[in-house]
Amino acid sequence: MILYFFSKNVKKICIFIYALRGNENSYCFFLILNYNGAMTVGFILNGEDVSVRVDAEVRLIDILRKNFSMTGAKVGCLGGRCGACAVIFNGVVTKSCLIPAFRVHGSEIVTIEGFSQNDEYQDIVQGFEKAGVEMCGYCDTGKILAVEALLSKKPRPSRYDVLVDFKGVKCRCTEPESLVNGVFATADIRQRRRYGRSS
Numbered sequence: 001m002i003l004y005f006f007s008k009n010v011k012k013i014c015i016f017i018y019a020l021r022g023n024e025n026s027y028c029f030f031l032i033l034n035y036n037g038a039m040t041v042g043f044i045l046n047g048e049d050v051s052v053r054v055d056a057e058v059r060l061i062d063i064l065r066k067n068f069s070m071t072g073a074k075v076g077c078l079g080g081r082c083g084a085c086a087v088i089f090n091g092v093v094t095k096s097c098l099i100p101a102f103r104v105h106g107s108e109i110v111t112i113e114g115f116s117q118n119d120e121y122q123d124i125v126q127g128f129e130k131a132g133v134e135m136c137g138y139c140d141t142g143k144i145l146a147v148e149a150l151l152s153k154k155p156r157p158s159r160y161d162v163l164v165d166f167k168g169v170k171c172r173c174t175e176p177e178s179l180v181n182g183v184f185a186t187a188d189i190r191q192r193r194r195y196g197r198s199s
């Protein structure tokens with residue numbers, strides 16, 4: 001009989017072997033093997049093919065910050081609650097602290113650094129400026145990408161839509177009404193840029 005136990009945290013595999021050979025010659029023993037969890041992860045980062053060798057369970061936010069010096073995604077709660085670490089992952093705004101390296105392989109990621117090259121980013125910055133939305137630096141990435149996620153599915157969101165969508169972004173500086181006005185102003189600016197009118 002062979003049983004094995006695997007622990008990612010201690011990176012060891014423990015194997016228990018128990019064998020019966022007749023009535024008297026049974027034996028058992030343990031084997032403890034080191035486990036090397038490193039893997040090569042290839043993906044598209046802000047339009048470029050990249051690859052990196054990391055442990056399979058390392059978080060995407062750590063890969064971005066440590067291996068690619070992309071520090072726009074901030075380290076906050078590391079538990080999916082604050083939104084400070086947001087990136088666009090395969091076209092969807094996602095919290096990078098919740099994505100382990102093995103899920104990154106083969107994906108396409110746009111960070112705030114890449115997104116800031118687009119007109120959509122400028123719409124949001126101008127909309128926030130117009131509405132006087134606070135930008136202290138801590139949650140800017142989360143707020144900007146949350147606006148993008150909302151406006152890409154609802155170009156004319158309601159006040160309720162904004163308040164519901166921003167529940168995942170923890171911001172200590174911005175009043176909810178200011179945020180709502182910032183999103184409305186961004187929606188106007190975007191409509192005008194795309195269609196030459198605001199509605």
Ligand code: FES
Pocket residue numbers: 074075076077078079080081082083084085086095096097098
């Ligand atoms: S650091 Fe990722 S959600 Fe808070």
Ligand code: FES
Pocket residue numbers: 134135136137138139140170171172173174
């Ligand atoms: S603007 Fe300061 S925490 Fe959000």
